[in-house]
Amino acid sequence: MLTTFRRHTQECLDRHRGQDPGRKYRRCQCPVHAEGHLGGVMYRKALNTTSWTRAQDMVREKESRGYWDDPTEKKQVSVAETVHLFMRALAATSNGKAKSTTRKFRSMFLGINPEWALRTKKEVSEGLLDFCRHKGLTTLAELTVPVLTDWAASWSCGPQHRSKRVQLLRRFFRYCVDAEWIDKNPALALEHPRGRAIQAKPTLPFSVEEMKKILVECAGRPKLLALAFLMRHAGLRISDAATFHQDRMRADDSIFLYAHKTGEPVSIPIHPELKVALDAIQPNPRGYYFWSGASAVTTATDNWRRRFEQVFKAAGVDHGHPHRFRDTFAVDLLLRGVPIDQVSVLLDHSSVKVTERHYLAFVAARRQQIAESLRRAWANGGAA
Numbered sequence: 001m002l003t004t005f006r007r008h009t010q011e012c013l014d015r016h017r018g019q020d021p022g023r024k025y026r027r028c029q030c031p032v033h034a035e036g037h038l039g040g041v042m043y044r045k046a047l048n049t050t051s052w053t054r055a056q057d058m059v060r061e062k063e064s065r066g067y068w069d070d071p072t073e074k075k076q077v078s079v080a081e082t083v084h085l086f087m088r089a090l091a092a093t094s095n096g097k098a099k100s101t102t103r104k105f106r107s108m109f110l111g112i113n114p115e116w117a118l119r120t121k122k123e124v125s126e127g128l129l130d131f132c133r134h135k136g137l138t139t140l141a142e143l144t145v146p147v148l149t150d151w152a153a154s155w156s157c158g159p160q161h162r163s164k165r166v167q168l169l170r171r172f173f174r175y176c177v178d179a180e181w182i183d184k185n186p187a188l189a190l191e192h193p194r195g196r197a198i199q200a201k202p203t204l205p206f207s208v209e210e211m212k213k214i215l216v217e218c219a220g221r222p223k224l225l226a227l228a229f230l231m232r233h234a235g236l237r238i239s240d241a242a243t244f245h246q247d248r249m250r251a252d253d254s255i256f257l258y259a260h261k262t263g264e265p266v267s268i269p270i271h272p273e274l275k276v277a278l279d280a281i282q283p284n285p286r287g288y289y290f291w292s293g294a295s296a297v298t299t300a301t302d303n304w305r306r307r308f309e310q311v312f313k314a315a316g317v318d319h320g321h322p323h324r325f326r327d328t329f330a331v332d333l334l335l336r337g338v339p340i341d342q343v344s345v346l347l348d349h350s351s352v353k354v355t356e357r358h359y360l361a362f363v364a365a366r367r368q369q370i371a372e373s374l375r376r377a378w379a380n381g382g383a384a
Contacts (some may be wrong), residue, residue, distance in 0.1 A: 002036035002059045004045070009136040016380055026052050031136040039067045044140045048076060074153055076139045077181050079132050083109050086175050101168075105296075108168055125155045140181050140328035145189045152190055166190050204319065205328035205362075212368070213315035224307060226277035227290055231325030238308075238322040239301045243291045247285045258348050270344060330355075331362045335369070 005023035008030045013020065021028070025331025032055035045068070047055045062068055087109070092103055094343040102370070111127030126134075131151045137143065155162060169187040176182050178272040208216065211232070218225040230241045234255050253275070254267040270278075278289065286293035291300045305322055326347070333343050344355040 001032045004032055004034050004055045004059055006030045007033050010134045029186045043068050048139050076141055078138055080138055082140050082176055086172055097372060105168055108165055143186060145186045148186055155244055190245050200338060203323060205331040210317050214311060217311045217315045222280045223290060226281055229274040229277045232329055233274045234268055235326050235329035238305060239297060242300045242304045244289050330359060334362050334366055
């Protein structure tokens, strides 16, 4: 015998000034659940409907059948279960580079750290699981296009972040489609901001004077100096540089950057300044230059990022950020005439278009250099 009842959402409780209107209250659209025994088994589950009449019909069907599930119906999976399985699958294939993506997915599903939310003055967005809990949504099938559109409307982020979140959401639902939990990807219908609104901001490399000031502040701290040179002359992100291992040093005086999707290794000759700086320090017993190997990668990265913030402040460099070392590496190569497709490979960009978007201003500067060179050549050559 099954008994139907409503499980009221937070919004419904707020409308009743925090008072629970009761399990039998019908003048709301909160989800209906059922509990009781069928075939000697105790059930307490959602009926995936807000209609009391439809819930009564479903209960009668289950009681006449003698058990809960209908073998002819597609099994419904919960949102929490799909998120858990997706994150497990993501972590199983994760490496150093993919950990950033894992954190972005975790933020999308769970929201930001509550402690950080209390400290910041910024408006923060609600995670998918919290949104579903407040709306009384339990199954994946309930995440329809209107529901996702409603959630997306509550995001407090700019066009660039919104675009990335839509991409992550589409990837999650593509996984759900492949797992045959749903038939279609509802995130494909979400508005995907394009055009000028999400153009990447111009990348700012360090000027020659800024680099001199930074190196002066790093003097006397061999590891900090070596890490700065590693990002500046190899173009590594701070997370990759902070976890740099001695195995990446090749016998031909080159540094292994990553393995290309074709399987071929991508490496770069070691810069003389970088070689001197690395020779001045010794890797630990685990083979790492800047990381113990015991803590989380994010912890080591954040620690080094804070040290560089102090360096930038002492050097008087405005808007200093470790990623600008990588930008300086890329822009320097472009202005020296290295083809942009080769720079794109060294930066491990997915396509040349990504490189062009980030370094568009400096591609234009390179074209101006070529134009000025031609004018000088014509001026020196005389009339034809």
